[in-house]
Amino acid sequence: MSLSFFLGFLYTQWFITPPPQTQSYEGQTIIVTGANVGLGLEAARMLVKLGAEKVIIAVRSIEKGEDAKRDIEKTTGKKGVVEVWQLDLGSYKSVEEFAERASKxxxxxxxxxxxxxxxxxxxxxxxxxxxxxxxxxxxxLLGLLLLPTLKASARKYNKKTYLTIVSSEVHFMTQVPYLRNTSRPVFDILNDKSTANMPDRYNVSKLLEVFSSRQMVKEYMSDPDYPVITNFLTPGLCHSQLMREMALLGVIMKYLMGARTTEVGARTLVHATHAGEESHGKYLSDCAVREPAPLVLSEQGQKLQEKVWSELKEKLEKIHPGILKNF
Known part of the structure; x- marks a missing residue:
């Protein structure tokens, strides 16, 4: 992590507050994954307040999802909007079943x-x-499985739809030397328990999201008339459940670095779902298009990006044959 990035990060955390969201979502149907706690819960609440007709919160635990639903209904005064659907991203079968249900x-x-x-x-x-x-x-896998549904809605309602992925600025914090200049498949390296750098793993996963979204748009979705806008964002460091394994250390880090409230952080999630065509294939921070990490923009980063996406495509096609036709 460079000093300039760290100082810039602290500046945005302490001195920049993403604006409240006022965009109307009247009549819209929205799926929010991981929405029983933290940023997802607050984003779902915000979308209900902004007039969405249906907000589906996709959660591993139906019981916790129902608690979240009751909380949203209590604070917004709106009933009949939130639906709770089961989704376990640790299971490809669960993802496929969820997508099949959502396609209807x-x-x-x-x-x-x-x-x-x-x-x-x-x-x-x-x-x-x-x-x-x-x-x-x-x-x-979920995004590509639901692309046909998003495209059909865009055509039917004559408006672009959104595939938005919550990434993170922590993709700046990893240089993944072990993934570069090697002929070994990226996913094989990451699956090797004997060399797994788990303290860096979350950062790496977010870098892979940045690579994948950028290359996906470049290869399949670059036509200006493509009906689905896809973007990826960082909400900044926020109070959430993400650092729960770090316990006291996580609390101290959040305090020192000026962690945002979940409501403020959720504003960035909601903004990305109406950010416009200028956000297509782009990285968003503080509700604006920003440049991703220097590694991503480098020649070496571009080669790694192509490699990551090529391997991910192969994986997705193996999991669900024909999925690439959904573009």
Missing amino acids: LGRLDVLLENAGIGTQNYKLAEDNESTITVNVVSTY
Whole structure:
């Protein structure tokens, strides 16, 4: 992490407050993953307040999802808007079942992919270390499976729809030397328990999201008339459940670095779902288009980006044959 990035990060945390969101979502149907706590919960609440007709909160635990639903209804005074659907990103079958159910919606304006994990513990989920399965593979599996539904809604309602992925500025904080200048597949390296750098794993997963979204748009979605806008964002450091494994250290770090409230952080999530065509394929920070990390923009980064996306495409096609036709 460079000194200039760190100082810039502290400046935005302490002196920049993302603006309240006032965009109307009247009539829209929105899916928010990981919406029973933290940023996802606050984003779902905000979308209900802004007039969405249906907000589906996708959660691993239906019980916790129902608690979140009651909380949103209590604070907004709006009932009949929130629906709770089960989704476990650690299971490809669960992702496919969720997408099959969502494909039957009469309308889908936004897929806001907020769910993710940050863990120091190595554990397999499906065919990868769990952080990579949840934050990368399943995230793009769900996005691509629902692209036809998003495209159909865009055509039907004559408006562009959104595939928004919650990434992070921590992709600036990893240089992944072990992924560069090697012929070994990226996912094989990350799945090697003997060399896994778990303290850096969350950062790496967010870098892979940046690579994947950028290359996906470049290869398949670069036509100005493409009906779905896809972007990726950082909410900044916020009070949430993400650092719960770090306990007291996480609390201290959040205090020293000026962690935003979940409501303020959620403003960046909601902004991205109406950020306009200028945000297509772009990285958003503080509700504005920003440049991603220097590594991403470098020649070496571009090669790694192409490699990551090529491997991810192969994985997705193996999980769900024909998925690439959804573009």
